[in-house]
Amino acid sequence: MRITGECHCGEIAFEAELDPEKVGICHCTDCQVTSASAFRTIAMVDAAGFRLMRGTPKTYVKTADSGNQRALTFCGTCGTALYSATTDPEPAVLNLRAGIIDQRHDLPPRYEIWCRSALPWLKPVADTIRYEFQFT
Numbered sequence: 001m002r003i004t005g006e007c008h009c010g011e012i013a014f015e016a017e018l019d020p021e022k023v024g025i026c027h028c029t030d031c032q033v034t035s036a037s038a039f040r041t042i043a044m045v046d047a048a049g050f051r052l053m054r055g056t057p058k059t060y061v062k063t064a065d066s067g068n069q070r071a072l073t074f075c076g077t078c079g080t081a082l083y084s085a086t087t088d089p090e091p092a093v094l095n096l097r098a099g100i101i102d103q104r105h106d107l108p109p110r111y112e113i114w115c116r117s118a119l120p121w122l123k124p125v126a127d128t129i130r131y132e133f134q135f136t
């Protein structure tokens, strides 16, 4: 499915090809902090199908407890999170932030990952497959 989106201030805009089965929720503690929210909704898209239409995003590289590095991309003006990826200069997959997708109303999450660190007052969101950790 073809999707579009932009950051809050409009400086960054993009298009992508997306598989609705690959929309989910991440409960990891890094997502809680970097999204400043209870969890993050993500959509895994092939980088080959992602096109930046406008703007130049900024990137912050975070190091997880495991030592793994992830590049978090966001709008440097309004701070809207855009996607994360490996630190490879040409990553294969982007974890797009589902909240910035114009068609997000039609993209319910299919899975939840890192449920072991989900906030205790949260109930399972919907008809999702739940994983304690990452995908196995």
Ligand SMILES: [Zn+2]
Residues within 6 Å of the ligand: 007, 008, 009, 010, 011, 012, 075, 076, 077, 078, 079, 080
């Ligand atoms: Zn912006």
Ligand SMILES: [Zn+2]
Residues within 6 Å of the ligand: 026, 027, 028, 029, 030, 031, 032, 040, 114
């Ligand atoms: Zn996460």
